[in-house]
Amino acid sequence: MRETSPAAIKSEPEEDNGFYPSPQHNKTSKREHDDEDSEYKPKKVKTEQDKKAKKRKYEYEEDEEDIKPKKKTKDKKGTDGKKGKKEEEEKWKWWEEERSTDGSKWRFLEHKGPVFAPPYDPLPDKIKFYYDGKQMKLSAPAEEVATFFSKMLDHEYTTKDIFRKNFFKDWRKEMTSEEKSKITDLNKCNFSDMNEYFKAQSEARKQMSKEEKQKIKEENERILQEYGFCIMDNHKERIGNFRIEPPGLFRGRGDHPKMGMLKRRIRPEDIIINCSKDSKHPKPPQGTKWKEVRHDNKVTWLASWTENIQGSIKYIMLNPSSRIKGEKDWQKYETARRLKKCVDRIRTQYREDWKSKEMRIRQRAVALYFIDKLALRAGNEKEEGETADTVGCCSLRVEHIKLYPKIDDQEYVVEFDFLGKDSIRYYNKIPVEKRVFKNLQLFMENKQPEDDLFDRLNTSILNKHLQELMDGLTAKVFRTYNASITLQQQLKQLTCSDENIPAKILSYNRANRAVAILCNHQRAPPKTFEKSMQNLQTKIDEKQNQLSAARKQLKAAKADHKASHDDKSKKTVEVKRKAVQRIEEQLMKLQVQATDREENKQIALGTSKLNYLDPRISVAWCKKWGIPVEKIYNKTQREKFAWAIDMAEKDYEF
DNA sequence: TATTAGACTTGATACAATCGAA
DNA sequence: TTCGATTGTATCAAGTCTAATA
Numbered sequence: 001m002r003e004t005s006p007a008a009i010k011s012e013p014e015e016d017n018g019f020y021p022s023p024q025h026n027k028t029s030k031r032e033h034d035d036e037d038s039e040y041k042p043k044k045v046k047t048e049q050d051k052k053a054k055k056r057k058y059e060y061e062e063d064e065e066d067i068k069p070k071k072k073t074k075d076k077k078g079t080d081g082k083k084g085k086k087e088e089e090e091k092w093k094w095w096e097e098e099r100s101t102d103g104s105k106w107r108f109l110e111h112k113g114p115v116f117a118p119p120y121d122p123l124p125d126k127i128k129f130y131y132d133g134k135q136m137k138l139s140a141p142a143e144e145v146a147t148f149f150s151k152m153l154d155h156e157y158t159t160k161d162i163f164r165k166n167f168f169k170d171w172r173k174e175m176t177s178e179e180k181s182k183i184t185d186l187n188k189c190n191f192s193d194m195n196e197y198f199k200a201q202s203e204a205r206k207q208m209s210k211e212e213k214q215k216i217k218e219e220n221e222r223i224l225q226e227y228g229f230c231i232m233d234n235h236k237e238r239i240g241n242f243r244i245e246p247p248g249l250f251r252g253r254g255d256h257p258k259m260g261m262l263k264r265r266i267r268p269e270d271i272i273i274n275c276s277k278d279s280k281h282p283k284p285p286q287g288t289k290w291k292e293v294r295h296d297n298k299v300t301w302l303a304s305w306t307e308n309i310q311g312s313i314k315y316i317m318l319n320p321s322s323r324i325k326g327e328k329d330w331q332k333y334e335t336a337r338r339l340k341k342c343v344d345r346i347r348t349q350y351r352e353d354w355k356s357k358e359m360r361i362r363q364r365a366v367a368l369y370f371i372d373k374l375a376l377r378a379g380n381e382k383e384e385g386e387t388a389d390t391v392g393c394c395s396l397r398v399e400h401i402k403l404y405p406k407i408d409d410q411e412y413v414v415e416f417d418f419l420g421k422d423s424i425r426y427y428n429k430i431p432v433e434k435r436v437f438k439n440l441q442l443f444m445e446n447k448q449p450e451d452d453l454f455d456r457l458n459t460s461i462l463n464k465h466l467q468e469l470m471d472g473l474t475a476k477v478f479r480t481y482n483a484s485i486t487l488q489q490q491l492k493q494l495t496c497s498d499e500n501i502p503a504k505i506l507s508y509n510r511a512n513r514a515v516a517i518l519c520n521h522q523r524a525p526p527k528t529f530e531k532s533m534q535n536l537q538t539k540i541d542e543k544q545n546q547l548s549a550a551r552k553q554l555k556a557a558k559a560d561h562k563a564s565h566d567d568k569s570k571k572t573v574e575v576k577r578k579a580v581q582r583i584e585e586q587l588m589k590l591q592v593q594a595t596d597r598e599e600n601k602q603i604a605l606g607t608s609k610l611n612y613l614d615p616r617i618s619v620a621w622c623k624k625w626g627i628p629v630e631k632i633y634n635k636t637q638r639e640k641f642a643w644a645i646d647m648a649e650k651d652y653e654f
Numbered sequence: 655t656a657t658t659a660g661a662c663t664t665g666a667t668a669c670a671a672t673c674g675a676a
Numbered sequence: 677t678t679c680g681a682t683t684g685t686a687t688c689a690a691g692t693c694t695a696a697t698a
Contacts, residue, residue, distance in 0.1 A: 245688065253666075253689065299661065307688095313660060314688085328662085377664095378692060387690075421691055422665060460656090463693070476663085476692060523666070532681065604666075611664055634684065 092235055094323035095330065095643040104297045105324060109275045111230035111239065111302050113282030113290075114316055115223060117246035117265065120144045127197045130190035131183055141174040145262060148249045150191035151198050157251065163260035167249055170262035230302060230318070231279075238319035239302065244271075250309045254388035254423025258309055270305045300324050310386065321639035330643055333614040335472045336481040337654060343481065346469050347372065354435045360456035364465060366439050367393050367454050371478050374428065375518050377421060378459040378475035390419045393475070394459050399449035403440055412437035426520050483515045483612035488654045490514045491621050504625055506592055508618075508632060513599060515608045523604035536594050543587040550580045610637070615644035620652035 100107075122143060128135045129146060138146060149158065149167055157163045168186040175183065183189065208216075227242045247265040252258055268288035275281060277295045284290050291305075301315040318324050339346075350372075353365030370376050371393050379392020391400065400418035407413050407429075414437070415429045432440075443453055459475065466473040490511035495504055526532070554576040561569035615633075619641070622629045629638065629645055638645060 241687075243686090251689080256689095301661075304660090310689090311659095312690095315661075317662080325663095332663090380692065382691095390690085392691085422689075424666080459692080474693065521665080526682090528681065535681090607665055636684075 091642065092323075093643075093646060094235075094326065095647060099327060105300045106232050106297050107276070108234070108279060109230065109232050109297070109302070110279030111275060111282060112227050113273060113284070114271065114303050115227045115243045116268070116285065117244055123147070123194065123197065128193050130193070132185075132188040133190075136182070139176050139179060142171065142176070142179050144247070145171045145174045146189075146191060147194055147198070148247070148262075150194035152249065153191060153195040157249075157259065160259065162255075162257060163249075166258060166260035167262070170260075174262070232318070232322070232324070235323065237322040237324075240317050240319045242316060244305070245307075245314070252388060254390065254419060256388045257385055258387075261309055264308050266305050272304045274299065274302055274304070319639075321636075321642065326640070326643050329640075332480060333484065333616070333654075335477055336484055336614070339470060339473060339477050339481045340485065340654065342470055343372075349469070351435075354439055360461075362439050363443060363454040363457045364462060366436055366443070367457055367462060368466075369432075369436060371475050372482070374416075374430070375479045375482050375520075376426075377479070378462065380459050388419070388423050390421060390423055392420060392459075394454055394457050394462060396453040397449065398444050398447045398451050398453055401440065401444075401453065403437065403444075405437075414440065420520065424520065424522050479519065480612055480614075483519060483608055484614040484617060484654050486515050486518055487511050487613050488617050491617070495621070495625065497625075501627055501631070502589060502592070504627060505631055506596055508621065509596055509605070510599070512605045512609060512613070513603055515613060516603045516605050519608055519612060521604045521607045522602050525601050529601060533594070533597065536590065536597065540587065540590050540594060543583065543590055547580065547583045547587055550576065550583050554580050610640070614654050615641035616648035616652045617654050619644050619648040620650050623648070623650035 120140065122140055129138055129143070130136065149171070152158050164186055172180055172183070228239050229236050230239055231237070244266045245263070248263050250256075250258055250261045250263050268284040269291055271284075271290050273282055273290050273293045274296055275293070276297065281293055282290075301317050303316040304313050306312070307314050320326070320329070346368075350365040350368045353361050354369075356362050356365065371378070377392035379395035381395060382390070391397065396418065400416060402415040402417070404413040404415065405411065410431045412434055413429055413431050415427075417425070417427050420426045440453075443455075447453075447455075463474045466475065466477075491508065494507040494510055496507070499507070554573070557569065557573045557576045561573050563569075618632050619629060621627070622632055633641060633645075
């Protein structure tokens, strides 16, 4: 788990350096391309790309190849590269087909059900548990839960009061009455023998021979082949999470009141299976039954169960490369593109609404301004005491913002400081328009710090309003829209045509980073960060020394040539000059790398790349500059974005 | 209309696999 | 070939939003 660092991530006002989508910056969007046709219609696709696609419409016929898993591509150094490539080419292009119009998600669904966690394997007798200094043999159920705790001994979790309290309470439920009467104080429990045993086990796993490792790998592959795929409407599709979550201790993030509780083992009796009636139903393990087998094609999941910590439902669903996920993803970006067309209107409107006579409308308008300008999340209400205390826009409280009429040469500054999703801190100090500022003062009047800032607003009211402004518009569309438009703008701004590929990729990363900062996607600085920076610096220093040495040599060679004027010395000068040039380039590359890494210290690029950036923007950029798409997307990402890679041309505009 | 269950996306992180320098 | 660093993948928690229910 990560601690929310006190270090301000977004403390500098100059972070508002132009790429924040403020209303002013986007005044131009109206006159940009008019692509009425490229709009995504939920029922029928009609993008330009698609029209093209339609022309070469691919008539799909069921064929063995198609329901074969993409197995060969999994093999690392292609035992059969050619075949892998061939299969790649033959991959089903679902985006060239019509979508269903009746709200059903599939017509046929067949799968083998989930893979269960292995049963508990009791500890060898020589591994002891001690209570109050005395050795004690635990019953199997109590021992299993004890192992969960013992495995986490090195983790900060086990030092936290709530974690320990919750764990102990749930552990006691698993004990026999005899154990229960004996074990009454967690502080008297000694799990260290168990802890060392598990450490040794994991060490041994690392030390396994190649053959043993290979064997495990093959077994995993076999399970993947058997359970990792389903057949949905004639196509073999990869399942995302076909393994049931094993039992363990709940690791809530932030100050979670339920951390340490026992996540119980899921049995077949807990599982609801979803598949089509006319499919081969998955068989429950010997001697067990499913909770239910249903045939609901209005949903996408293959299996579900209710988890015991929050009582929420968990699902087994398909991989992001699947048709069902891809269509939805595509649709998401098309909705964001529709927002692009009317965002000016919406902005004008909410600015008008800041002046409304009605408090609820003013609150709605200010909240929407934050969602738009700062890419805040909607902020649903949460049940108190059930989860960590985190907020989003609509659930902001008075204590989360501070108002400064004037600070550091800026007027009307709002300082945000709150914990958002996953208890990640959002800190930002930003000047706003006078009207927003005055409204905020008004909203805060006569309120306690723990009162809601927007007391007349919630996500449902906000989204209802947004729905009226544009079909399909919700708060999160703004995040998608602003992320994607920022990427597009930044790429335009940062890419220099005369730069080489690494420099262009740095530009791409910087554009990506601008989005990650906007969306506040943080990461804990890698444990090895300082060290790896140091290593890099050492390399840079060395390179610099090399460079000055090379320059000296060049100078000497020049002097030599000046004196002798012969061919040999001329050649030497050339050689030395080239050497200097090469070293300069290497140095620059290292420096670029250092910059990139430093800038990325606490920024995570992955989330925005995967969830917020219209992949067609990136693909178009690659095509425009002749950059292999592999430099931007790894294999998994290419599978997820296959639709975009196939359809986006270099002139694609978000 | 308000509440809650349900379905699905988004998110950080732990761990495994791979890479590249020594 | 080994080992530490880097990258990729799996995991599962925590959001958003919709639809069902009271």
